[in-house]
Amino acid sequence: MAEKLKIGVIGAGGIFQWAHSAPLKAHPEVEIVAICDIDLEKATAAAAQHGIPQAFSDYRDVIALPDIDIIDICTPNLFHSEIAVAALEAGKHVFCEKPDAVNPGEVLRMKEASEKSGKVLMVMRNNRFRPASRYLKQWIEQGNLGQAYAGRCGWTRRRGIPGKGGWFTTKELSGGGPLIDLGVHFIDLAMWFMGNPKPVSVTGATYTKFADGPDIAGSEHSKFGEKAEGEGIFDVEDLAIGFIRFDNGASLQIEFSWASNIEEEENFVELRGTKAGFKFSNGKLGIFGENNGVVTDLVPRLGKDTGGHGENLAHFIDVVKGREKPIFTIDQGIDMIKVLSAIYESARTGSEVKL
Known part of the structure; x- marks a missing residue:
């Protein structure tokens, strides 16, 4: 051995x-x-x-x-x-x-x-390894989506600020709030499904409205990180919204929050293509198109979804061992951080930022 x-x-x-x-x-x-x-x-x-x-x-x-x-x-x-x-x-x-x-x-x-x-x-890009993501990527590569020209993605929490007052909410340590914490997951997934087009411009806005109030009990996400004793630091956003344009003409709307007065928490990626569209929301996948002149919905039955973290780590080991080519490249990571940084800059200046 x-x-x-x-x-x-x-x-x-x-x-x-x-x-x-x-x-x-x-x-x-x-x-x-x-x-x-x-x-x-x-x-x-x-x-x-x-x-x-x-x-x-x-x-x-x-x-x-x-x-x-x-x-x-x-x-x-x-x-x-x-x-x-x-x-x-x-x-x-x-x-x-x-x-x-x-x-x-x-x-x-x-x-x-x-x-x-x-x-x-x-x-880590664990969401690429979830059963729905793997199914969708293969389905898209077979040409079933057609041209992906527009989409939405987000992760909006009703309540769930991680480690309030600790490193998560301290910009110097975290780089930002839910945009960099949660956005990296689903913006990446949307761009991956779209074939990793190059982002060319962004517009964004950020809001901090829940820094001074208590983090309401009952959200599992508030257990992440370590809360600071006393007041702590909260100098990041708790909501970010934005719009990304790509070099192929496609566009993507985004919304990420740790706390919002909404009906329920949702994490999702939705893409519209010329042949079909889909929405992957809270672990459930629906595909929407038409067949023989009839509008149809397809709901695939997929395997157990464990979040993809273990599968991502196993893939990394396979790459180190030379058995697989990497599903993720650092150039994709560079594009991701450019997008996130530009959204923060757009929010600061109130203007579109070219990449």
Whole structure:
């Protein structure tokens, strides 16, 4: 049996515990040998919980371990690029949680470090691995959608501000609010379904209306992150809306919120094509078109949807092993962060931003 790939995890918080730990521990070809968190007590507790032999408080100590093959980054957004570049320069493969980085320049640094090192760099795009997404991508590539010319996507929560007052709501650490937290998921999915056209301009607006009130109990999303004692910091948006134009003439409306007075939470991607259209909403997929002159609806019966995180990590391992070509490239990540940054700029200036 081939020797297992050794993984060092940076960040022992909720995303590692919730989305990374189980699939990595279950994968027969990898072994987590070190975990790091700026809070050493948290790293030590996670190491004990998951049977990880070494715990550290400085990510540089993990990268310096000679037997480490892969660095898995699960930190606040600000540190994604810093750790990724250091790991790649040390000759490690890198898997990183979304978003890729907090600005386009940092993603470019990651790309350059990856190309120079020859190591694999991949950022989490778990929604591409959900059963409906895989079905739709194949269905689209078979020509069933026709030309995708317009769409909408979003993730709107009634209540669910993650870690209010903590790093999620602190712009310096997160890069923004729901646009960069949730938008990266469904803007990416929409653009992927559209064939990754190049964005050429955006218009956007952002709002912060729930910073001063209590985060209403009952939303599972408010459990993400760690709330700050006392007031904390809340200098990001809680709602972002916008419009993206692409080089092929297609367009995409977007809306993302952590808190809004709406009927119910929804996450969705909807595309209109010249042959058919579809809506993937809250895990349910419907395809709308016509057949033999009759308007028809198609509702595929798909397998269990686990969110795609484990499948994304398994795909990364397959790419490292040379068995598969990457479904995600860092150039797609550069386009994503350019879009998000431009929407924030448009919201600030009140004007359209050209890319």
